Amino acid sequence: xxxxxxxxxxxxxxxKSVFExxxxxxxxxxxxxxxxxxxSIGNVDESELKAxxxxxxxxxxxxxxxxxxxxxxxxxxxxxAEAAKKENADVVVLSNSFSGKGLAPRVAVKLKAGLVDxxxxxxxxxxxxxxxxxxxxxxxxxxxxxxxxxxxxxxLNPNAFGVKESAVDAAVEAFNPEVKATDLTAIVKEIVRATxxxxxxxxxxxxxxxxxxxxxxxxxxxxxxxxxxGAATACSKPVSDADWRPHSEHVGQTGIAISPNLYIAIxxxxxxxxxAGVSSSKVIVVINKxxxxxxxxxxxxxxxxxxFEVVPKLIEALKAHKG
Amino acid sequence: MxxxxxxxxxxxxTTKITFTNDNTQFNTAGVQFIVNxxxxxALSRAIELCESGKGTVTVINxxxxxxxxxxxKALAIGADDAVRINATPRDAYFTAYQIAExxxxxxxxxxLCGRESIDYNGSQxxxxxxxxxxxxxxxxxxxxxxDGTTATIDREIEGGKEVVSVTGRFxxxxxxxxxxxxxxxxxxxxxxxxxxxxxxxxxEIEQVAKVQQFETPPPRGAVKLVPAEETAKLxxxxxxEAKVI
Numbered sequence: 001x002x003x004x005x006x007x008x009x010x011x012x013x014x015x016k017s018v019f020e021x022x023x024x025x026x027x028x029x030x031x032x033x034x035x036x037x038x039x040s041i042g043n044v045d046e047s048e049l050k051a052x053x054x055x056x057x058x059x060x061x062x063x064x065x066x067x068x069x070x071x072x073x074x075x076x077x078x079x080x081a082e083a084a085k086k087e088n089a090d091v092v093v094l095s096n097s098f099s100g101k102g103l104a105p106r107v108a109v110k111l112k113a114g115l116v117d118x119x120x121x122x123x124x125x126x127x128x129x130x131x132x133x134x135x136x137x138x139x140x141x142x143x144x145x146x147x148x149x150x151x152x153x154x155x156l157n158p159n160a161f162g163v164k165e166s167a168v169d170a171a172v173e174a175f176n177p178e179v180k181a182t183d184l185t186a187i188v189k190e191i192v193r194a195t196x197x198x199x200x201x202x203x204x205x206x207x208x209x210x211x212x213x214x215x216x217x218x219x220x221x222x223x224x225x226x227x228x229x230g231a232a233t234a235c236s237k238p239v240s241d242a243d244w245r246p247h248s249e250h251v252g253q254t255g256i257a258i259s260p261n262l263y264i265a266i267x268x269x270x271x272x273x274x275x276a277g278v279s280s281s282k283v284i285v286v287i288n289k290x291x292x293x294x295x296x297x298x299x300x301x302x303x304x305x306x307x308f309e310v311v312p313k314l315i316e317a318l319k320a321h322k323g
Numbered sequence: 324m325x326x327x328x329x330x331x332x333x334x335x336x337t338t339k340i341t342f343t344n345d346n347t348q349f350n351t352a353g354v355q356f357i358v359n360x361x362x363x364x365a366l367s368r369a370i371e372l373c374e375s376g377k378g379t380v381t382v383i384n385x386x387x388x389x390x391x392x393x394x395x396k397a398l399a400i401g402a403d404d405a406v407r408i409n410a411t412p413r414d415a416y417f418t419a420y421q422i423a424e425x426x427x428x429x430x431x432x433x434x435l436c437g438r439e440s441i442d443y444n445g446s447q448x449x450x451x452x453x454x455x456x457x458x459x460x461x462x463x464x465x466x467x468x469x470d471g472t473t474a475t476i477d478r479e480i481e482g483g484k485e486v487v488s489v490t491g492r493f494x495x496x497x498x499x500x501x502x503x504x505x506x507x508x509x510x511x512x513x514x515x516x517x518x519x520x521x522x523x524x525x526x527e528i529e530q531v532a533k534v535q536q537f538e539t540p541p542p543r544g545a546v547k548l549v550p551a552e553e554t555a556k557l558x559x560x561x562x563x564e565a566k567v568i
Contacts, residue, residue, distance in 0.1 A: 015481075070485075073453075077454070097481060098479050098480050099480070101446045101450070105419070105446075105447040105448070105454065106454040108447070109454035109455060112531070113531065114414075114532035115416070115445075115531075117444075117446060118445075131535060133538075136444060137334075137340045138444060140339075140340040140539070140540075141538060142539075143534045143536075143538075144538065146532065148531055182457070186459040186489040187487065187488050188485055188486070188487055189475070189488050190486040191484075191485050193480065193484075200481075200482075202481060205567070229568060240499070250499060254336065254361065254499065255499065257444070261567045262567040262568065272336075272337055280540065283561070285561070300543060300544070300546065300547065300565065301547050301548075301549060301557060301560060302547070303549050303550075303554065310554055314558070316555075317558045318558055
């Protein structure tokens with residue numbers, strides 16, 4: 001009995017969401033009384049791999065192969081499944097990232113395993129059952145799902161569990177499973193990534209704005225506020241539909257669902273479809289000039305006021321706060 | 324060219340979600356069902372790729388007879404024909420298996436579906452079908468071009484995109500950006516009634532996941548309002564009280 005966690009590298013480095021997945025997997029391994037192994041694919045330095053011990057991985061399988069430097073969904077899924085078999089893992093944990101969403105279902109079919117993605121809590125292991133709570137109905141509800149297969153797969157939502165340290169020594173072991181040519185047919189041609197911006201799906205702080213901003217030319221103050229906070233920027237559906245902002249920033253029922261520690265909504269009224277995507281945020285701040293805006297009903301803090309007056313004051317106050 | 328598009332029958336986005344039977348079942352009373360919005364994007368892109376006689380689009384749904392109005396809506400949008408696999412889609416593994424088994428019996432160049440359904444939010448079915456059929460799967464795409472043999476696809480990644488090239492059959496799950504959702508016109512609605520809708524029976528497969536209970540999120544406390552002229556106080560509250568900055 002053991003737990004396997006897939007650690008997704010970006011340019012040879014691990015992000016916070018990976019440490020979170022390792023911490024989560026470690027807590028499951030402790031509950032079950034088994035060990036925890038991490039599997040890394042791509043070219044990652046030994047020191048970076050060893051650092052996973054800080055979150056509880058006692059063993060790290062390292063697949064270092066130039067053919068696999070970039071993400072290849074099929075090949076990566078095959079390797080994770082092979083690693084699970086080698087380690088006799090009965091639980092496999094991944095981050096519910098964009099790549100994780102592509103991998104977990106394929107690993108599940110390979111291992112004839114049930115999969116819960118969007119997990120928000122540790123599994124409950126009561127009376128021999130294996131129950132995992134996940135978000136459903138785009139954040140309007142949770143579903144407690146039982147996995148009845150021998151092997152269980154969990155894709156953990158970012159910011160759901162937090163990073164927890166439990167220092168152990170990580171032994172790094174080279175792992176070189178055979179890669180089938182048919183697993184390598186989808187080829188990455190180009191990667192475009194903004195390095196100066198906080199990525200939205202796993203951001204801890206998010207500043208979001210809506211139609212109340214009146215036009216794309218007014219986003220300067222939103223970006224300044226986000227930069228000062230170290231936050232990602234987001235928007236409502238009408239804003240991305242009007243092409244004021246890219247679709248990747250649209251949060252809500254038909255965009256993406258997020259669960260940051262802080263969500264600041266500026267000039268967004270709070271339609272049910274928007275609330276669905278942000279309702280699991282830990283703290284919600286709403287700034288809107290309409291005191292009747294439905295968003296205030298689900299907010300923790302609010303300011304009734306004009307965004308064009310309030311936001312510059314917030315920026316000033318934040319600068320003063322940071323000294 | 325032939326494109327298969329998987330569609331899911333889901334509650335309308337404005338639905339207030341409630342449960343019955345001791346929170347074990349979704350309460351469908353008074354709920355309007357629609358084509359899953361992401362699947363509509365996939366369908367719209369498939370129709371664009373097949374325009375002016377370049378190919379045909381078949382929609383596939385796993386569901387019982389009550390999903391037929393949703394299937395007819397997809398036909399009204401512009402699909403050429405439809406297949407309903409007669410079963411309750413009890414989990415993603417089951418649904419993906421049924422679609423993959425059907426796909427094995429027919430010709431196709433690509434399979435498209437939405438990035439996830441807005442009810443169970445699994446984003447599992449596409450990649451599972453890919454695995455069952457042993458073809459490449461590209462999850463959560465925002466652009467798809469096809470030259471008849473090779474597809475060039477923008478896949479969403481955290482903070483950007485990855486451009487992926489794939490030759491031969493594949494499956495992709497579509498997000499916003501892939502296409503503008505098409506709205507059915509009168510001619511579409513009229514012709515949808517007579518387009519072929521084939522019903523096939525499901526195959527048995529072991530169950531691996533089952534929803535035991537639903538919960539609704541706990542209500543939040545009352546909002547704490549900060550007067551607009553005291554904006555700076557909000558920063559103090561977020562720092563000292565909420566401890567998030």
